Amino acid sequence: xxxxxxxxxxxxxxxxxxxxxxxxxxxxxxxxxxxxxxxxxxxxxxxxxxxxxxxxxxxxxxxxxxxxxxxxxxxxxxxxxxxxxxxxxxxxxxxxxxxxxxxxxxxxxxxxxxxxxxxxxxxxxxxxxxxxxxxxxxxxxxxxxxxxxxxxxxxxxxxxxxxxxxxxxxxxxxxxxxxxxxxxxxxxxxxxxxxxxxxxxxxxxxxxxxxxxxxxxxxxxxxxxxxxxxxxxxxxxxxxxxxxxxxxxxxxxxxxx
Amino acid sequence: xxxxxxxxxxxxxxxxxxxxxxxxxxxxxxxxxxxxxxxxxxxxxxxxxxxxxxxxxxxxxxxxxxxxxxxxxxxxxxxxxxxxxxxxxxxxxxxxxxxxxxxxxxxxxxxxxxxxxxxxxxxxxxxxxxxxxxxxxxxxxxxxxxxxxxxxxxxxxxxxxxxxxxxxxxxxxxxxxxxxxxxxxxxxxxxxxxxxxxxxxxxxxxxxxxxxxxxxxxxxxxxxxxxxxxxxxxxxxxxxxxxxxxxxxxxxxxxxxxxxxxxxxxxxxxxxxxxxxx
Numbered sequence: 001x002x003x004x005x006x007x008x009x010x011x012x013x014x015x016x017x018x019x020x021x022x023x024x025x026x027x028x029x030x031x032x033x034x035x036x037x038x039x040x041x042x043x044x045x046x047x048x049x050x051x052x053x054x055x056x057x058x059x060x061x062x063x064x065x066x067x068x069x070x071x072x073x074x075x076x077x078x079x080x081x082x083x084x085x086x087x088x089x090x091x092x093x094x095x096x097x098x099x100x101x102x103x104x105x106x107x108x109x110x111x112x113x114x115x116x117x118x119x120x121x122x123x124x125x126x127x128x129x130x131x132x133x134x135x136x137x138x139x140x141x142x143x144x145x146x147x148x149x150x151x152x153x154x155x156x157x158x159x160x161x162x163x164x165x166x167x168x169x170x171x172x173x174x175x176x177x178x179x180x181x182x183x184x185x186x187x188x189x190x191x192x193x194x195x196x197x198x199x200x201x202x203x204x205x206x207x208x209x210x211x212x213x214x215x216x217x218x219x220x221x222x223x224x225x226x227x228x229x230x231x232x233x234x235x236x237x238x239x240x241x242x243x244x245x246x247x248x249x250x251x252x253x254x255x256x257x
Numbered sequence: 258x259x260x261x262x263x264x265x266x267x268x269x270x271x272x273x274x275x276x277x278x279x280x281x282x283x284x285x286x287x288x289x290x291x292x293x294x295x296x297x298x299x300x301x302x303x304x305x306x307x308x309x310x311x312x313x314x315x316x317x318x319x320x321x322x323x324x325x326x327x328x329x330x331x332x333x334x335x336x337x338x339x340x341x342x343x344x345x346x347x348x349x350x351x352x353x354x355x356x357x358x359x360x361x362x363x364x365x366x367x368x369x370x371x372x373x374x375x376x377x378x379x380x381x382x383x384x385x386x387x388x389x390x391x392x393x394x395x396x397x398x399x400x401x402x403x404x405x406x407x408x409x410x411x412x413x414x415x416x417x418x419x420x421x422x423x424x425x426x427x428x429x430x431x432x433x434x435x436x437x438x439x440x441x442x443x444x445x446x447x448x449x450x451x452x453x454x455x456x457x458x459x460x461x462x463x464x465x466x467x468x469x470x471x472x473x474x475x476x477x478x479x480x481x482x483x484x485x486x487x488x489x490x491x492x493x494x495x496x497x498x499x500x501x502x503x504x505x506x507x508x509x510x511x512x513x514x515x516x517x518x519x520x521x522x523x524x525x526x527x528x529x530x531x532x533x534x535x
Contacts, residue, residue, distance in 0.1 A: 081438035085533040095442040
């Protein structure tokens with residue numbers, strides 16, 4: 001299943017926050033969206049998943065939904081969004097309970113995703129007992145449990161310290177190697193974008209427009225920190241963004257992102 | 258620089274520079290654990306009181322000795338009157354309070370979740386909440402009869418309003434990202450209310466329960482004082498009008514114990530339901 005964004009524009013009150021965004025997200029690729037803060041990256045992601053409606057333009061799905069998908073467009077949130085009163089297994093069960101799968105089937109899915117994300121021994125732990133990295137792994141396991149067609153990842157590593165971030169990036173890479181999931185990955189971190197993105201979409205500052213799309217034609221598994229080619233792309237992206245970021249930094253905020 | 262040079266230098270600087278420890282400034286402002294102090298204060302107060310009564314410093318007319326109040330309590334137990342009074346009170350309290358809290362949570366959820374309900378009900382709740390419900394008792398007597406109905410209704414109304422306010426405040430404070438998460442996974446409206454909103458509002462609902470329970474006890478006694486054959490309030494009123502101050506104190510002690518038990522029960526419920534907060 002592919003996702004097509006057609007002419008998306010949006011205003012908050014009198015402020016134009018997004019102008020004519022056109023983008024295709026194709027099956028099996030990770031599209032990273034980067035841009036200065038306040039450019040509407042997260043808003044765009046909310047449009048894609050149907051949590052908010054743009055003023056103009058539309059988000060289209062093309063092709064059949066993958067078989068057995070319970071929730072084709074599935075988010076992974078920056079702040080994990082785990083229910084603190086449920087255990088790891090309970091948090092995953094939450095998103096399966098409404099589908100009438102039957103107890104055994106739910107238990108089997110939970111078992112399976114916990115094994116795939118290496119969380120089996122944490123199944124009875126409460127979120128507060130886990131580190132930030134582990135919490136985000138739980139959130140990723142929860143997302144996998146509903147067999148998404150596209151994962152919508154909203155700065156999933158931004159709340160983590162840089163060491164944990166490296167570890168989770170490796171996890172995501174190996175997960176992609178195995179499952180070839182489709183993802184739209186919003187971040188402000190250029191290193192994440194060049195490590196995980198098959199394409200990197202650069203947004204301008206408000207009103208957010210697509211400035212350029214950079215294709216990175218390199219296997220995810222070959223990428224690593226300090227790779228010269230990636231470093232070059234990263235500094236190219238930074239050149240594109242620097243002035244925008246500086247101007248955005250000096251703006252007076254009057255809209256919530 | 259040789260090793261002995263270094264040693265010499267440290268020797269010299271230690272002497273010359275007046276070495277001293279950094280003063281510790283981080284103490285205090287921390288709850289401590291003084292387990293036995295509470296009971297000890299109680300015991301000292303009671304013993305002092307008893308001694309004062311026996312030695313005649315405290316007149317028996319003004320304040321009877323604790324031992325006399327205890328004796329009155331013992332008689333209550335022996336004649337079986339205790340269970341009569343306590344049973345009647347507990348029944349009113351349990352029925353009135355649990356109905357009030359149940360309705361309060363339901364209405365509080367509506368106010369918290371439905372904009373129309375909020376617009377319609379919140380001004381009403383704000384207008385009725387500050388009325389001392391005991392002032393409405395005569396009206397309740399006309400509506401629900403002089404018997405149990407009016408007393409239960411007083412307690413019900415008294416615990417209803419604080420519960421509504423606590424519940425909708427709790428609903429307002431539920432983390433919106435969790436609600437969004439629920440929506441993004443396609444959970445139904447009722448599922449989100451049951452599995453995300455209600456547990457998220459539970460801390461506020463339980464602290465509302467604490468408040469409404471103490472209000473319920475106050476209203477219970479007030480209602481029983483106005484017209485009841487049995488009940489702790491009626492017993493205290495009767496003792497007071499006979500100047501049987503020892504019985505009056507026995508009744509007051511019962512109320513205190515009742516309050517303590519209720520708060521202990523809610524504490525247990527909190528520990529059970531809010532274990533996830535750690």
